[in-house]
């Protein structure tokens with residue numbers, strides 16, 4: 161896949177000096193990350209078809225907000241979208257934009273399975289994995305130039321990269337594991353039965369082994385799933401069942417019926 165690395169040379173105009181932030185990842189503050197994410201989401205949304213059913217969206221947002229509310233970035237706005245795509249996948253952009261394909265909703269059987277995927281994606285945002293990845297790939301100056309508004313071409317290329325790869329940056333196995341770990345924690349704190357993460361990943365793995373091509377993209381975007389399943393299994397005793405926790409609910413089945 162074409163990466164933005166080539167831009168780095170051209171754009172190494174010390175843009176970050178102009179960004180003047182402190183304490184951010186790679187010099188990118190949370191405000192800047194949200195600004196970048198909003199620009200990127202606007203680009204991406206011109207090119208993906210979204211499901212606009214208000215009932216479906218209202219349920220998806222309620223799940224997302226429930227989880228988002230227990231995270232350290234609860235005071236930052238998050239947005240949740242359903243992509244009209246039959247492939248099983250989900251992705252997030254910097255700045256709190258979380259996209260769930262209708263194909264993934266179709267393959268989930270219970271509310272806590274959807275909540276697990278959303279918690280995983282929210283965790284990528286909270287851990288700022290996209291910005292960290294850009295930093296490692298020495299692409300931070302590109303982000304800087306986009307933020308300064310003087311590089312529309314780079315924004316478009318970044319959006320094209322998202323559309324081709326399902327995410328702004330391909331995350332490492334370490335990032336994926338961290339998103340699982342944080343996701344389990346967040347979904348549990350939000351009141352969900354954490355077993356939904358194991359149930360859903362096991363199901364997807366079985367589908368992949370059975371040759372179901374609709375999950376291929378999910379495994380490409382989320383490497384190391386079988387190792388991660390073992391890891392999740394090992395952590396589940398930390399999240400014992402509680403009275404009143406959410407395993408399933410009616411809203412989830414209404415959502416399924418509508419997408």
Ligand code: ZN
Nearest residue numbers: 284336339382
């Ligand atoms: Zn992930």
